[in-house]
Amino acid sequence: MNKFFHITLFAVFLANSAIADLGGEISFENRYFPKNVANSTGTEKEDYNLSAYGRFYLENTNENFSYKLSAFGRFDALDEKRRFFSIEDLYLEKSFSEVMKLSLGYKVYNFSVLEIFHPTDILNSRNFDGDFERLEKRGEMSLEYGLYSLTSSLSFYYFPLVEKNIYPGAKSRFGYDRTFDTYKVATEDEIITNKRFHPQYGVKANTKISDFDLSFFYFKHIDRNHPLFLFDDYITSPMLLPKNSKAIVPHLYEVQDYGFSLVGEISGTLLKFESVYHDFSKPKEALLYDGARFLLFAPENYMEGALGLEYLISLENGHDVTLFAEWQKIIFEKNSYQKMAIPFQDDLALGFRYALNDIAGTEFYTFILGDLSGREEGVVSTKFSRRFNERIRYEVAGRYIWAQETDNFGLRALKDDHYLSFNLRYFY
Amino acid sequence: MKNLVKFLFIFSYVSIFPNLAQTFAKTPSEKGLEIAKIMQERSEGYKGEISSMTMTLINAHKEKIERKMTGKVLEIQGDGDWSLSEFLSPLDVKGTKMLTWSFKNESDKQWLYLPAIKRVKRISSSSRYSSFMGSEFSYEDLGSQDIEKYNFTWLRDEGKNHVVQRVSKEESGYSKQIIYVDQKNYSVRKIEYFDRKNELLKISEFFEFKDYKVGAKTFHKANRITMKNVQTQKESIFEWSDRKVGVNISKSELTEKALK
Numbered sequence: 001m002n003k004f005f006h007i008t009l010f011a012v013f014l015a016n017s018a019i020a021d022l023g024g025e026i027s028f029e030n031r032y033f034p035k036n037v038a039n040s041t042g043t044e045k046e047d048y049n050l051s052a053y054g055r056f057y058l059e060n061t062n063e064n065f066s067y068k069l070s071a072f073g074r075f076d077a078l079d080e081k082r083r084f085f086s087i088e089d090l091y092l093e094k095s096f097s098e099v100m101k102l103s104l105g106y107k108v109y110n111f112s113v114l115e116i117f118h119p120t121d122i123l124n125s126r127n128f129d130g131d132f133e134r135l136e137k138r139g140e141m142s143l144e145y146g147l148y149s150l151t152s153s154l155s156f157y158y159f160p161l162v163e164k165n166i167y168p169g170a171k172s173r174f175g176y177d178r179t180f181d182t183y184k185v186a187t188e189d190e191i192i193t194n195k196r197f198h199p200q201y202g203v204k205a206n207t208k209i210s211d212f213d214l215s216f217f218y219f220k221h222i223d224r225n226h227p228l229f230l231f232d233d234y235i236t237s238p239m240l241l242p243k244n245s246k247a248i249v250p251h252l253y254e255v256q257d258y259g260f261s262l263v264g265e266i267s268g269t270l271l272k273f274e275s276v277y278h279d280f281s282k283p284k285e286a287l288l289y290d291g292a293r294f295l296l297f298a299p300e301n302y303m304e305g306a307l308g309l310e311y312l313i314s315l316e317n318g319h320d321v322t323l324f325a326e327w328q329k330i331i332f333e334k335n336s337y338q339k340m341a342i343p344f345q346d347d348l349a350l351g352f353r354y355a356l357n358d359i360a361g362t363e364f365y366t367f368i369l370g371d372l373s374g375r376e377e378g379v380v381s382t383k384f385s386r387r388f389n390e391r392i393r394y395e396v397a398g399r400y401i402w403a404q405e406t407d408n409f410g411l412r413a414l415k416d417d418h419y420l421s422f423n424l425r426y427f428y
Numbered sequence: 429m430k431n432l433v434k435f436l437f438i439f440s441y442v443s444i445f446p447n448l449a450q451t452f453a454k455t456p457s458e459k460g461l462e463i464a465k466i467m468q469e470r471s472e473g474y475k476g477e478i479s480s481m482t483m484t485l486i487n488a489h490k491e492k493i494e495r496k497m498t499g500k501v502l503e504i505q506g507d508g509d510w511s512l513s514e515f516l517s518p519l520d521v522k523g524t525k526m527l528t529w530s531f532k533n534e535s536d537k538q539w540l541y542l543p544a545i546k547r548v549k550r551i552s553s554s555s556r557y558s559s560f561m562g563s564e565f566s567y568e569d570l571g572s573q574d575i576e577k578y579n580f581t582w583l584r585d586e587g588k589n590h591v592v593q594r595v596s597k598e599e600s601g602y603s604k605q606i607i608y609v610d611q612k613n614y615s616v617r618k619i620e621y622f623d624r625k626n627e628l629l630k631i632s633e634f635f636e637f638k639d640y641k642v643g644a645k646t647f648h649k650a651n652r653i654t655m656k657n658v659q660t661q662k663e664s665i666f667e668w669s670d671r672k673v674g675v676n677i678s679k680s681e682l683t684e685k686a687l688k
Binding site for chain 1: 485487491492493517518519520521522523535537545546547549550552553554555557558559562564566599601623624657660662678679680683684685
């Protein structure tokens, strides 16, 4: 059914490709990790990551009807888990009037209004071996019905499928020493392996009031952004034990998300805020090892929020400096295992973007991120990018991560995941 | 008696008329505002405009790069215009869209759609001083030029032009602008921009004027504007092609819905 849908849409797009706008990029990625810890051996070694990344799109828009296909693929010379092809957009859209629109197909949804933290980006499956501030999402099969006025919109969504996440492989720098080829969908009634069809739905309203852009949403869906790594199956007698101690599977729980975001301007400073309350109702329990014992676990409700400020300074030499500060906080009733799924629990990021505004589009981007709750962990990230010519842009980046704590919370999962990278991007 | 009447008439003419003339003579500010009002009146009523544009950036070493875009502008009666621009090149920014809502009595609102990250970003009004896509044009130069936002002073008449100074009432990247306005059709021919230290920063010149007829009114619009930074020697040239004026555009085409 799914393949039939893909093929049909591909055929429609290709048949229309002569009148459509076509473009994309090919990128050669080269990352060097000075320290890569393999959990199985505990040894440390240097690691390289050589890959080619391609993205293409094809779109056509006229007054009442439009379609779009965009997809990306990556071929990694060293890690087969980073070899994949993924659809971002593959949809048909029809406007029935100035106020009504219907679309069907795969789409990427970005609700977040912040640079670093994205608590309201709740939809879409994604590649977990990517930068956390720039999520690499997979398209979500959806039926969307939108009503629009000049300053407001109301959209209704239905998602029939559960798209798979892409997890780092056993060879990845994360050193999980295992692959996650299966997943489980957990609801109030059942936990099912590799469940593909599951009805999910939601509604989102946007409006502008005075100097503020506001957005509210409600979604009941399968949470793929915070998978919980629990045992596949367990026995209760003679004691609580996993059937297979190596069979740890990402559990994706059904959740009701109540979200809100705001962007406004106060005296030239952009104020941004977004928050989501995750309500898991009564989910089925699964087996967890918390480092000391086995226990049955079910996710708890929690609140995730982020606040941001952004200010742009134009210098007399024509350069621009954009300063930004962002703070993310999550609120649980207790110190839950679930926190492991969220690296940023009480973190502040300070950064700037420096644009030379020259013909090469030269830009520096740097941020430093630290924990405010007293944990010794943080990230320093810097990037330099410049256009080589009309078609080629290069990018040099570096990231340093420190995570001194010995528990499994916060940035521990990214410990020592430092890298230097050089990317060459060709646009066509 | 007849001579007395004649004397009184001549006396009153000589003594009273200069006062009357002084009363009705316009101050430089009034004359500047009057010229600005005529300019605005002549530019009103174009309904909407769609066009393709090319912006050529030239650096101090005379290296060139071209940026292509399409745009549509909707005239809002009694307020600032709404516009939507889409960048076609360079290819790394292709598909970037910028939506601007201008207002007479408040700061403009701007949103940018970045296709690389598939997000709509709100732009702060402080960006109006910054460069438009790396060019010598700033967002302020290309944004709303409503006369309510400026104080005008007529300086002199020079050749076929009125020379008028305008100073922004809002915070601006410039201490003043000197505008050269054609006395015949009240179109802008040249603008000199002075930086915050009151030194000449940029000179903009307008060329390739064409007449566009909308109803009973004719609009005299430049199709080539050059902007030279006299301090850095960089230059940018903005050129229009396929320009259609008087086009009916719906407001709904210039909302956030159109960005994605």
